[in-house]
Amino acid sequence: MKILVCISHVPDTTSKINFTNNDADFDKNGVQFVINPYDEFSLTRAMWFKEKQGATVTVVNVGTSETEPTLRKALAIGADDAIRVNAEATDGFFVANQLAEVVKNGTYDLVLAGKESADYNGQMVPGMLASILDFNFVNGCVGLEIDADTVSGTREIDGGNEKVATTLPLVVAGQKGLVEEKDLRIPNMRGIMMARKKPLTVIEATEDVKQTATISFEKPVAKGAVKLVAADNIDALINLLHNEAKVI
Numbered sequence: 001m002k003i004l005v006c007i008s009h010v011p012d013t014t015s016k017i018n019f020t021n022n023d024a025d026f027d028k029n030g031v032q033f034v035i036n037p038y039d040e041f042s043l044t045r046a047m048w049f050k051e052k053q054g055a056t057v058t059v060v061n062v063g064t065s066e067t068e069p070t071l072r073k074a075l076a077i078g079a080d081d082a083i084r085v086n087a088e089a090t091d092g093f094f095v096a097n098q099l100a101e102v103v104k105n106g107t108y109d110l111v112l113a114g115k116e117s118a119d120y121n122g123q124m125v126p127g128m129l130a131s132i133l134d135f136n137f138v139n140g141c142v143g144l145e146i147d148a149d150t151v152s153g154t155r156e157i158d159g160g161n162e163k164v165a166t167t168l169p170l171v172v173a174g175q176k177g178l179v180e181e182k183d184l185r186i187p188n189m190r191g192i193m194m195a196r197k198k199p200l201t202v203i204e205a206t207e208d209v210k211q212t213a214t215i216s217f218e219k220p221v222a223k224g225a226v227k228l229v230a231a232d233n234i235d236a237l238i239n240l241l242h243n244e245a246k247v248i
Helices: 037-053 065-077 092-106 125-133 189-195 234-243
Strands: 002-006 009-011 033-035 056-063 081-086 110-114 136-147 150-157 160-167 170-174 200-204
Touching: 002 037, 002 092, 002 125, 009 065, 033 037, 033 065, 037 056, 037 065, 037 110, 037 136, 037 170, 056 065, 056 092, 065 081, 065 189, 065 200, 081 092, 092 125, 110 125, 125 136, 125 170, 136 160
Parallel strands: 002 056, 002 110, 056 081, 081 200, 110 170, 136 170
Antiparallel strands: 009 033, 136 150, 150 160
């Protein structure tokens, strides 16, 4: 089984986020980038298939050269090789089309991705990728078992889980629950050294018109100062909750 794991290069959630150019561009200065957390669940599951069923695992990213350290980390975790599509990932449809070309050229059986990237939260690429490829698709996946070409999966739905049965080829959008958090892998020294020797292929993007463009970003309104109310002043507390917080 050939597995392709889609890797997004996203800011660490602890990073302080700022924008430049009249809030039209993300300011990357001083920001630490990591593997998208949702993609980590998918990568870890792919490693399980590699170790238990002899699958080969390739990781892919659509991005510029600055994303290569993130791909190298995925290689250090255990992926066999990596592909970088040399383009700025600014539009979901554009990214899906680039990934589709990689899948077609590599004849992959299973494509694993996170359900969304932690920076844009679009939840678009996996579904569009499946549609372009005409592959089966499981979204919000929290459980995945494969026997030959037969797939049984579990996906999270409102109020519970849904069990599904399908076949390869397949695109899976994974999330927390696909593997346990305790099973997520941290590269060890041996893995880091081996990753330096593993192939990282750079390919140029295909001609493709982007469907959307970012106009500007807006930060959430800063939280106001805390107002303290004396324990015996119930009327003042009710007034604040009703007229300012508007929660009663």
